[in-house]
Amino acid sequence: MLPRVASASQLITTLNGNALGAGAMGLFFYDGPEKPAIFDLFDGLATILDNTGQKSFPDLVASFPSYLVANVRGTFATFSTSGVAARFLDAVRAEAEAIGQVSALHNGTTVSYDIEPFTQYGQHATDSAYPHGDSLLPQSLATLKQVAKDEGIYQDSFVAYPNYATADTTAEALYGAANVRRLRAIRDRIDPDRVMDLAGGFSL
Structure with missing residues (x-):
């Protein structure tokens, strides 16, 4: 994950884990005629799929090889950090590998960790206003939170992003x-x- 170089740039790094191990996916977008220099870091990487290029945002979304799969259940969980650290990324990769392999033993297909810091979540907010009892997510998040705390990029006072939060997340943790x-x-x-x-x- 790279820091945002401008309000027009976005980057999400996803680490996926399954029976075969872990893999990485980088989604980045810049709303401008030319990519920023910081995106040059991605040039020359060995990839399975490279979909980079100049295109409109609708064309970018339509170009992803994604599809809906029927009769598949899953869940989301989240916590916010103020940035990223190398040790934290290593911990996320380790969790993706470990949980992905455990999940595969129980007919699970994949586990995904999206690294997307919300450094100023809620700053521009206005005044408007399915739990799984045996889930491994709480334990996995507790492990990553502790690493993030040790790296100085997480505090218990940070709010969680509601769209990714589990159903039992408290209101205080959200808002x-x-x-x-x-x-x-x-x-x-x-x-x-x-x-x-x-x-x-x-x-x-």
Whole structure:
């Protein structure tokens, strides 16, 4: 994972693990006529698939060889870091290999770790407002969180990105304690009978 060189650039590194081991995938996009110099680091790498080039964003999305598979279940989990470190990346690779091989023993196809730091998550937010009991995710995330703490890129106060969070993630972990107090006050005023609780989702 590289630091964002401008608001127009994005990069997500994915480490996938399965019965054969771990593999890496880099997704990067720059919203401009020419790629930034920092992307030159990817030139000359040996790849299975190279889809780089100048194209519109819709064409970029349509060019990925991805497809939906029926009758496959999975889950997401997340925690935020302020950056990356070499030791943390090594730990992610080790987890991808280990969990991928364990998953394969139970008919699992793959496990993916997306390295996508949200360094200023919520900075521009406005005022608007399926758990698996035997999952290996909590243990895996605990291992990576400890490495991230040791490297100085994670704190318990960092909020988690809701789109990737497990169903039992607390409101405080998603929004921060101060924001949760404000959201609860809004809920008590607008929905005193807790009608919206019937919709499910994360609970305040």
